[in-house]
Amino acid sequence: xxxxxxxxxxxxxxxxxxxxxxxxxxxxxxxxxxxxxxxxxxxxxxxxxxxxxxxxxxxxxxxxxxxxxxxxxxxxxxxxxxxxxxxxxxxxxxxxxxxxxxxxxxxxxxxxxxxxxxxxxxxxxxxxxxxxxxxxxxxxxxxxxxxxxxxxxxxxxxxxxxxxxxxxxxxxxxxxxxxxxxxxxxxxxxxxxxxxxxxxxxxxxxxxxxxxxxxxxxxxxxxxxxxxxxxxxxxxxxxxxxxxxxxxxxxxxxxxxxxxxxxxxxxxxxxxxxxxxxxxxxxxxxxxxxxxxxxxxxxxxxxxxxxxxxxxxxxxxxxxxxxxxxxxxxxxxxxxxxxxxxxxxxxxxxxxxxxxxxxxxxxxxxxxxxxxxxxxxxxxxxxxxxxxxxxxxxxxxxxxxxxxxxxxxxxxxxxxxxxxxxxxxxxxxxxxxxxxxxxxxxxxxxxxxxxxxxxxxxxxxxxxxxxxxxxxxxxxxxxxxxxxxxxxxxxxxxxxxxxxxxxxxxxxxxxxxxxxxxxxxxxxxxxxxxxxxxxxxxxxxxxxxxxxxxxxxxxxxxxxxxxxxxxxxxxxxxxxxxxxxxxxxxxxxxxxxxxxxxxxxxxxxxxxxxxxxxxxxxxxxxxxxxxxxxxxxxxxxxxxxx
Numbered sequence: 001x002x003x004x005x006x007x008x009x010x011x012x013x014x015x016x017x018x019x020x021x022x023x024x025x026x027x028x029x030x031x032x033x034x035x036x037x038x039x040x041x042x043x044x045x046x047x048x049x050x051x052x053x054x055x056x057x058x059x060x061x062x063x064x065x066x067x068x069x070x071x072x073x074x075x076x077x078x079x080x081x082x083x084x085x086x087x088x089x090x091x092x093x094x095x096x097x098x099x100x101x102x103x104x105x106x107x108x109x110x111x112x113x114x115x116x117x118x119x120x121x122x123x124x125x126x127x128x129x130x131x132x133x134x135x136x137x138x139x140x141x142x143x144x145x146x147x148x149x150x151x152x153x154x155x156x157x158x159x160x161x162x163x164x165x166x167x168x169x170x171x172x173x174x175x176x177x178x179x180x181x182x183x184x185x186x187x188x189x190x191x192x193x194x195x196x197x198x199x200x201x202x203x204x205x206x207x208x209x210x211x212x213x214x215x216x217x218x219x220x221x222x223x224x225x226x227x228x229x230x231x232x233x234x235x236x237x238x239x240x241x242x243x244x245x246x247x248x249x250x251x252x253x254x255x256x257x258x259x260x261x262x263x264x265x266x267x268x269x270x271x272x273x274x275x276x277x278x279x280x281x282x283x284x285x286x287x288x289x290x291x292x293x294x295x296x297x298x299x300x301x302x303x304x305x306x307x308x309x310x311x312x313x314x315x316x317x318x319x320x321x322x323x324x325x326x327x328x329x330x331x332x333x334x335x336x337x338x339x340x341x342x343x344x345x346x347x348x349x350x351x352x353x354x355x356x357x358x359x360x361x362x363x364x365x366x367x368x369x370x371x372x373x374x375x376x377x378x379x380x381x382x383x384x385x386x387x388x389x390x391x392x393x394x395x396x397x398x399x400x401x402x403x404x405x406x407x408x409x410x411x412x413x414x415x416x417x418x419x420x421x422x423x424x425x426x427x428x429x430x431x432x433x434x435x436x437x438x439x440x441x442x443x444x445x446x447x448x449x450x451x452x453x454x455x456x457x458x459x460x461x462x463x464x465x466x467x468x469x470x471x472x473x474x475x476x477x478x479x480x481x482x483x484x485x486x487x488x489x490x491x492x493x494x495x496x497x498x499x500x501x502x503x504x505x506x507x508x509x510x511x512x513x514x515x516x517x518x519x520x521x522x523x524x525x526x527x528x529x530x531x532x533x534x535x536x537x538x539x540x541x542x543x544x545x546x547x548x549x550x551x552x553x554x555x556x557x558x559x560x561x562x563x564x565x566x567x568x569x570x571x572x573x574x575x576x577x578x579x580x581x582x583x584x585x586x587x588x589x590x591x592x593x594x595x596x597x598x599x600x601x602x603x604x605x606x607x608x609x610x611x612x613x614x615x616x617x618x619x620x621x622x623x624x625x626x627x628x629x630x631x632x633x634x635x636x637x638x639x640x641x642x
Contacts, residue, residue: 021072022080032071036411037404039064043197047376055105058185059098061193065418066094066134068411073137093130097123097179113177113433124175131184131422138419143470146478147423150430151178157434163443166434174433183429187300188421188477195296196417198379201410205386206360208406210396214357215240216258220340221351228332229339230266231276234259235325238280239287240361248472248509250416251281252520260524267337271528274521275535278510279324282517282540285472285506287317289365293417294476294505296375298498301480306375307368312495312557315569316503316546319576319608323542326580334586356392360385417473424477431481444486452490456500456548459483463501467508468515475505492551499557500547507543510536541583542576545608553610564610571615575607578622592629599625 024032042064046057070087074080079087100123101108111120128151136144151174153160158168169177178184206212216237223232238255256277263273285292288310295313299306331337339345363385367378390398398406431437448455462483467475479501487497509517512533522532537544549572550556555564556572581587582600592600599621606618 036408039411040407093126097127116172116176121172124179135419135423138416147426154430184425186425188424191297192421196293200414204406204410209386209390221346221348224345225339230263231328235280248282248517249520270525271531274525274532278517278521279536279540282509293473319542330584330586420471424474440482441486463504464508467505503547571607575604579604
């Protein structure tokens, strides 16, 4: 019973978010609750019943969530206990511009960004400042500073040299352009309002319906008994949670509150426990069927069905999680760590009897991958699936109150993503207005000397640096606007180029010196953040290799002939196993030294890199590594005997 209570507490921790948010009295709590529920009902009404003009829908999305943001998120440490006068000013700076835009809509849409009036400029400036503050409160200073730098670039571009030069725009044109469908209310906010919001609600329903608790129970029953069982539980449960979560750090706080103490109690070192949770939670963003907000944005930018992005991501995601799983298993084998004791493992038979708790995820996969239904329809039906399975138990049964609770919690969970997407809209708006995106492609081509591998390395560095200071979605959106064009010009196919920068934007969460997911894991594990970060990088090594490989052979993205795809899948997964062996120094029951580890890693890279000759070379290297390990092991045994 104790385990169950702790698992359920996990949902409360994640819903509250909330170490960073204010606590309210009775009136304030009810206000937040009502606004959150109305916000979710508004989105469902517009998405499912009666679509409204994009200006109004996206604007209301921002207004609702900014209102909640300025009430819930304090602007400075001293304002953590109560709403300050400044917060009300920022709320008005969001609401007044929206009302002004609605009242003057027929004239506004023709003036914006072209011939704005003085009042247009003032109103737009208010809106932009409020968005920058919303972003600062929800995601930190980095993204706000980057967005501000782009705004300044829009004005001062005429003073810059070389490729960074542009003719410059007046402040009225810049600010009104940003308060439009080409700026803040552009594609990222559309993705946030139309797609991400549905899945944030879905995540809230997963927790309220008991499905989230079942994920952990199922993981415990299936692998908790195995060597290194607690870490394997973390991998499976975090991948299940992470696939519907837009934030790796939030996922760490959620599942890690349960899994990290469990790993430590079974003998795992604190830094390793924190790293396992960080890398497992981060991988959720590259794990179909949902993959977080960035994947929806990618589908919109590419103009392809989301299912195409989903299918392309399957093999790289499998490589990522298999590498993590094998590394955890080998670590347990080397250090003698066993699984959970029988009294801490749920009854497997009883757990499997409730396998129907996966019904909401099955509904989601069916309607996205088989029925090819819209993301909105698939997400909504998955929410209905949560309600349906909740009624199988009296403890989890969702009545009207629980449903409204989930809708309100869904709105609170969407605040950070809305701030991120709005700021990304500022950056993309300036890129569009100034044309710097095409110039960045030229800069990339110039610095890489037209050599694709060098261009990929430079793109990786940019994506990781951007991702260190901001959420994945914003980092990907900026990279997609300024980098992918250059990669495509050098020969990368569009979906591979976009997935490349998306992957590195994701894994920046476990890349020191600023690794948000690793820091979250370190806080729970009470370990050194940098030690957790570097260990997480080691565990997630496959994610640093796979993107390079699918650029050069799209068969890794399930594109091409069936024979090529099957060959690539088998050799890539074998290479992933060999990579884990090399990184951990463990091969089929024996510890191996540095020379063998080097051979294993070399063979792994050969196998992961698509191509018949490299596959043959990789296989030969692995065979050689195996027999050499046996030879050295036997020699060592003979020496000890003699």
